[in-house]
Structure formats: structure tokens, C-alpha cells
Amino acid sequence: MSQTVPWPRNIPVLSLASTKGGVGKTTLAYVLATEIARRLMALPADGGTWRRCVVCLDADPNRTLAQVLRLTEHPAIVCVESDSDRLLPDLRAARARADLVLIDLEGTANQAMLYAAGKSDLVLVPAQPSRFDVVEAVKTIGVVRKAADLVGRDIAHRVVLSRTPVLRQRVAEHSRGQFARAGLPLLPVELVQRAAFQSMTYTGQPPYAQTGGEQAAANVTALADAVLAAAGLDLPAIEVFARAPAVSASPAGSVQGRGAGGLAPDAHRVA
Amino acid sequence: MSGVPAIDEDAEDAAFRARLAPLSAEVLPMAVAQTKPVAEALPPRRGxxxxxxxxxxxxxxxxxxxxxxxxxxxxxxxxxxxxxxxxxxxxxxxxxxxxxxxxxxxxxxxxxxxxxxxxxxxxxxxxxxxxxxxxxxxxxxxxxxxxxxxxxxxxxxxxxxxxxxxxxxxxxxxxxxxxxxxxxxxxxxxxxxxxxxxxxxxxxxxxxxxxx
Structure with missing residues (x-):
């Protein structure tokens, strides 16, 4: 995996948005931030074109992302607590020091969500396989699309199914179908329900740093690849770690093969 | 977070906010309706x-x-x-x-x-x-x-x-x-x-x- 796509000069911004709480925004933000930061740290020395920094803007008043990042103390992640009033200046400052900015939002339709969407290169809308989440995801994407109209550019967006069961379940399949029918683009990789994604909130250890977190880590690797691809970005995954066991050892939960749901697969996805 | 925000940056932000303003009017009530679904069923109390x-x-x-x-x-x-x-x-x-x-x-x-x-x-x-x-x-x-x-x-x-x-x-x-x-x-x-x-x-x- 050589770096085929040059990193954009205009620092990319990813947002995690949902009009509903508890869908996995912060979980996804955390695993993406740590995974991308890890990849940045692993890039070969290049005389300083990389800043090797991910800035997370936590615009959720619960500050859950800030809390867990404080536990982690990752050298390449800076977390800034923000809100709708400060979001734009905070974002500007973040772009001046980071390679990538991640915005975690509150689980409701609010001003900060509009601003974040309006500035984002990719908006991720996590949703669990349940009817409530499908409805809210449709609402959220509606807001993103309207924001795109108003700012006069396309804003890429993807629904990310979260906490999906490792085993095949009818309800997950049904939810995937629902998203497809509603015309919502689904990320081809899902955030699978795994203990490592819960224990990390207590320990501040990302899945790749946890013993027994290999399958979750593999899930995150695939997720990050899919997310970066959807944003038109490329950062080589770290090959040395635990990719093989995840593929061979999981009978039903091979995370990378799940959930394409008949949608166009992303070209950059690593299989 | 360094740098004093210059005036044109503020103006740029203001322009950006103004662009999204029509959507704010639409979205913010939606948030209210969502967090308090009961409110819809009740007659208005604070007219x-x-x-x-x-x-x-x-x-x-x-x-x-x-x-x-x-x-x-x-x-x-x-x-x-x-x-x-x-x-x-x-x-x-x-x-x-x-x-x-x-x-x-x-x-x-x-x-x-x-x-x-x-x-x-x-x-x-x-x-x-x-x-x-x-x-x-x-x-x-x-x-x-x-x-x-x-x-x-x-x-x-x-x-x-x-x-x-x-x-x-x-x-x-x-x-x-x-x-x-x-x-x-x-x-x-x-x-x-x-x-x-x-x-x-x-x-x-x-x-x-x-x-x-």
C-alpha cells in the first residue's frame, strides 16, 4: 500500500452526527481518532510535511470523547472541547495544526451539527440496526443534504451501522435493507458489537492496544480504510498487527465482508 | 490553538453562519420536538x-x-x-x-x-x-x-x-x-x-x- 492519493492541503474534516443519542458516535470517533493517529505516527519520516496530529473537537456537552481521550493520552491526538458558538474558530485553529479533524457532536439536531456538516468533507451517521435509529439516520442525512445545498457543495455522507451483532441476525439485515431503500449510502464496513469497544471506555486503551482486542482492532482497521476511502483519503494501514488472525479466526464475524447491502463497494477498501 | 482571529476570518464565519441560517430555523424546532415528544400532545401552556x-x-x-x-x-x-x-x-x-x-x-x-x-x-x-x-x-x-x-x-x-x-x-x-x-x-x-x-x-x- 503505497500512498497513491496525495493528502489534501485543505485539512480534511470528518464529523460524527446523529439526531439520536447512543448510536455510537463517540465510540466511532474514538476508534477512528486512535487508528488514524496510529497510522500517522507510523508514516516514514518525511521532513515535516506531516504534522502527525489528529484534533478532535468534542461538541457534545457530555464530553464523553474528551473523557476517554484524556485516559488515553495519545501523543498524536489533541481533544478540544467545543460548542456551537466556538465551533468555527476552534475548527479553524484545529486545521492549522492537524492532519485531520474529527468532530464529535451531540445526539440531537442542533446548530453545531449544521456548522460541522457545512464544514465537513465526510459526515458519518452511526446507526444501530433498529427502527428508531433508521428513522433518525434518515432525518440526520436530510439535514446534511440541506446543509450541502446551502453551502453550495457536495458533502459526502455515510450511514455506519454500529453495534451490529457478530452473528447474522434478521434485524440487522432488515435494517441494511431499509437504508438501501431509503437511498442512504451505507459504509461497507460496520462497527461490530465487541467487548473491546466497551472496555476501552474504562481503560482508555484502543482495541489495538488491548490483549484479546485483535478482532475489534481488525474491525477498526477496516472501518478506517472505508472511512478514509469515502473521504477520498489514503493512509496506509499498519500491516504488522493482527490482520490475519481476525480474518481466519472469526467464523461468522469476518468484519470486512459484512454489510455491503448491495451498495457500490468503495474502491479503496482492503479486502 | 494559536493566532489572533483576523477580521476577515470572523466575517467569513459570519457569512457561513448566515448561509446556514435558513436551515437553523427548520432544524432547531425539530430538536425540541424530538427531545420532548410529549410537548406535542399537550396544549400550549405558555402562550x-x-x-x-x-x-x-x-x-x-x-x-x-x-x-x-x-x-x-x-x-x-x-x-x-x-x-x-x-x-x-x-x-x-x-x-x-x-x-x-x-x-x-x-x-x-x-x-x-x-x-x-x-x-x-x-x-x-x-x-x-x-x-x-x-x-x-x-x-x-x-x-x-x-x-x-x-x-x-x-x-x-x-x-x-x-x-x-x-x-x-x-x-x-x-x-x-x-x-x-x-x-x-x-x-x-x-x-x-x-x-x-x-x-x-x-x-x-x-x-x-x-x-x-
């Missing part, structure tokens, strides 16, 4: 037309709530700092009854312009407040007096000040309630501005005590 009703309702609600507070003598009914604002907020009722503690200066220098309707409401709130005081339910009395004071009553502002005044609380042997000299002074000042002589004296005493 401009029904102020008197909402105050009355608020008064009685608060009275009820205060009695609940009062059943926990061990736990402070009021957090020490910013006392009365936190009391007002959970059941914040009428736009009229905004706590004057948020303002540094009293809003109205004299209480000349109290409507007949408000006067009735003040009388009702004061009566209820006195009843609450009579059973040593300071928390309830405080809220009722503050509400009445919000309508422009000097006597109510003075009485509200007393419920925050440690000296008064000691006099009456109240228990399970916290005083707040800052809040007391603010209410006394308002009462004094509205023309309550007793409040002026109590304010002097309070400030004398604070100065020592």
Missing part, C-alpha cells in the same frame, strides 16, 4: 395570552415542589452558590417571573406600573408565601416571594431577601436551608429600590456584618 394562568400554575407547582424539598431537612434544599436561580430553573414557568438576581441593578426603580391582575397575583403569592413561612417551609416561601417580587412587589422582594438572609434564618430557627448573603443583598437592594424601608435597614445590617 402570551395566558400569563396570569401560568403564574398561578407555577406558583402552585412550586409550592408543591418546595414541600418535597422541605421533607429532606438533612440535605440542603438549595445548592450554596447561585441559590435562587437554581431553584427557579427546574420548573421555570413564566417569562414574567425572571429572577432579578441575574441583573445587577433592579429593573424597575419604582413599582408604580403594576397592573391590577399582577396585584392580585402578588397578593395570592404573598399569602401562600406567608402560609409557607408559618410552617417554617422557607424553601417554598422563598420561591413564592421571588415570584411575587418578579412582578414588582417591594414587600415580596424584601421577604425574598429575608429567606436568603442568614441573620433572619437564625432568628426564626429555620433548619435544612442554606442562606446566601449575596442573594439576600441583591433582593434587599431590589426591595429598597422599590421603596421598602425594612429592606434598607436589613441590607445595612447584612453589609455591616459582611464588612466585619
Amino acid at each position: 402570551r395570552g395566558g400569563l396570569a394562568l401560568s403564574v398561578a400554575l407555577g406558583g402552585s407547582l412550586l409550592g408543591g415542589g418546595a414541600l418535597v424539598y422541605a421533607t429532606w431537612p438533612g440535605a440542603p434544599a438549595v445548592p450554596a452558590g447561585g441559590a435562587s436561580t437554581s431553584i427557579m430553573s427546574p420548573v421555570a414557568v413564566s417569562p414574567l417571573a425572571v429572577s432579578p438576581l441575574n441583573e445587577t441593578a433592579p429593573a424597575a426603580p419604582n413599582g408604580a406600573a403594576i397592573s391590577a391582575e399582577d396585584r392580585d397575583m402578588i397578593a395570592l403569592l404573598m399569602a401562600r408565601g406567608q402560609t409557607a413561612l408559618a410552617v417554617n417551609d422557607i424553601a417554598a416561601a422563598r420561591m413564592l416571594f421571588e415570584r411575587a417580587a418578579g412582578l414588582g412587589s417591594a414587600a415580596a422582594a424584601g421577604a425574598a431577601g429575608k429567606t436568603h438572609d442568614i441573620a433572619y434564618l437564625l432568628e426564626t430557627g429555620a433548619r435544612g436551608i442554606l442562606g446566601d448573603p449575596a442573594a439576600a443583598a441583591a433582593w434587599y437592594r431590589k426591595a429598597a429600590a422599590l421603596g421598602d424601608p425594612e429592606a434598607k435597614a436589613r441590607l445595612a445590617r447584612l453589609e455591616g456584618r459582611a464588612a466585619k
Whole structure:
């Protein structure tokens, strides 16, 4: 995996948005931030074109992302607590020091969500396989699309199914179908329900740093690849770690093969 | 986060905000409807037309709530700092009854312009407040007096000040309630501005005590 796509000069911004709480925004933000930061740290020395920094803007008043990042103390992640009033200046400052900015939002339709969407290169809308989440995801994407109209550019967006069961379940399949029918683009990789994604909130250890977190880590690797691809970005995954066991050892939960749901697969996805 | 934001950056942000403004109007009510789905099913309660009703309702609600507070003598009914604002907020009722503690200066220098309707409401709130005081339910009395004071009553502002005044609380042997000299002074000042002589004296005493 050589770096085929040059990193954009205009620092990319990813947002995690949902009009509903508890869908996995912060979980996804955390695993993406740590995974991308890890990849940045692993890039070969290049005389300083990389800043090797991910800035997370936590615009959720619960500050859950800030809390867990404080536990982690990752050298390449800076977390800034923000809100709708400060979001734009905070974002500007973040772009001046980071390679990538991640915005975690509150689980409701609010001003900060509009601003974040309006500035984002990719908006991720996590949703669990349940009817409530499908409805809210449709609402959220509606807001993103309207924001795109108003700012006069396309804003890429993807629904990310979260906490999906490792085993095949009818309800997950049904939810995937629902998203497809509603015309919502689904990320081809899902955030699978795994203990490592819960224990990390207590320990501040990302899945790749946890013993027994290999399958979750593999899930995150695939997720990050899919997310970066959807944003038109490329950062080589770290090959040395635990990719093989995840593929061979999981009978039903091979995370990378799940959930394409008949949608166009992303070209950059690593299989 | 370095760098002083230049003026053109602010202008750029303002332009960006303005672009999204039409959507804000649409999205923000959606958030409200979503967090409080019950609100849709209920008839509107805080219409401009029904102020008197909402105050009355608020008064009685608060009275009820205060009695609940009062059943926990061990736990402070009021957090020490910013006392009365936190009391007002959970059941914040009428736009009229905004706590004057948020303002540094009293809003109205004299209480000349109290409507007949408000006067009735003040009388009702004061009566209820006195009843609450009579059973040593300071928390309830405080809220009722503050509400009445919000309508422009000097006597109510003075009485509200007393419920925050440690000296008064000691006099009456109240228990399970916290005083707040800052809040007391603010209410006394308002009462004094509205023309309550007793409040002026109590304010002097309070400030004398604070100065020592």
C-alpha cells in the first residue's frame, strides 16, 4: 500500500452526527481518532510535511470523547472541547495544526451539527440496526443534504451501522435493507458489537492496544480504510498487527465482508 | 490553538453562519420536538395570552415542589452558590417571573406600573408565601416571594431577601436551608429600590456584618 492519493492541503474534516443519542458516535470517533493517529505516527519520516496530529473537537456537552481521550493520552491526538458558538474558530485553529479533524457532536439536531456538516468533507451517521435509529439516520442525512445545498457543495455522507451483532441476525439485515431503500449510502464496513469497544471506555486503551482486542482492532482497521476511502483519503494501514488472525479466526464475524447491502463497494477498501 | 482571529476570518464565519441560517430555523424546532415528544400532545401552556394562568400554575407547582424539598431537612434544599436561580430553573414557568438576581441593578426603580391582575397575583403569592413561612417551609416561601417580587412587589422582594438572609434564618430557627448573603443583598437592594424601608435597614445590617 503505497500512498497513491496525495493528502489534501485543505485539512480534511470528518464529523460524527446523529439526531439520536447512543448510536455510537463517540465510540466511532474514538476508534477512528486512535487508528488514524496510529497510522500517522507510523508514516516514514518525511521532513515535516506531516504534522502527525489528529484534533478532535468534542461538541457534545457530555464530553464523553474528551473523557476517554484524556485516559488515553495519545501523543498524536489533541481533544478540544467545543460548542456551537466556538465551533468555527476552534475548527479553524484545529486545521492549522492537524492532519485531520474529527468532530464529535451531540445526539440531537442542533446548530453545531449544521456548522460541522457545512464544514465537513465526510459526515458519518452511526446507526444501530433498529427502527428508531433508521428513522433518525434518515432525518440526520436530510439535514446534511440541506446543509450541502446551502453551502453550495457536495458533502459526502455515510450511514455506519454500529453495534451490529457478530452473528447474522434478521434485524440487522432488515435494517441494511431499509437504508438501501431509503437511498442512504451505507459504509461497507460496520462497527461490530465487541467487548473491546466497551472496555476501552474504562481503560482508555484502543482495541489495538488491548490483549484479546485483535478482532475489534481488525474491525477498526477496516472501518478506517472505508472511512478514509469515502473521504477520498489514503493512509496506509499498519500491516504488522493482527490482520490475519481476525480474518481466519472469526467464523461468522469476518468484519470486512459484512454489510455491503448491495451498495457500490468503495474502491479503496482492503479486502 | 494559536493566532489572533483576523477580521476577515470572523466575517467569513459570519457569512457561513448566515448561509446556514435558513436551515437553523427548520432544524432547531425539530430538536425540541424530538427531545420532548410529549410537548406535542399537550396544549400550549405558555402562550402570551395566558400569563396570569401560568403564574398561578407555577406558583402552585412550586409550592408543591418546595414541600418535597422541605421533607429532606438533612440535605440542603438549595445548592450554596447561585441559590435562587437554581431553584427557579427546574420548573421555570413564566417569562414574567425572571429572577432579578441575574441583573445587577433592579429593573424597575419604582413599582408604580403594576397592573391590577399582577396585584392580585402578588397578593395570592404573598399569602401562600406567608402560609409557607408559618410552617417554617422557607424553601417554598422563598420561591413564592421571588415570584411575587418578579412582578414588582417591594414587600415580596424584601421577604425574598429575608429567606436568603442568614441573620433572619437564625432568628426564626429555620433548619435544612442554606442562606446566601449575596442573594439576600441583591433582593434587599431590589426591595429598597422599590421603596421598602425594612429592606434598607436589613441590607445595612447584612453589609455591616459582611464588612466585619
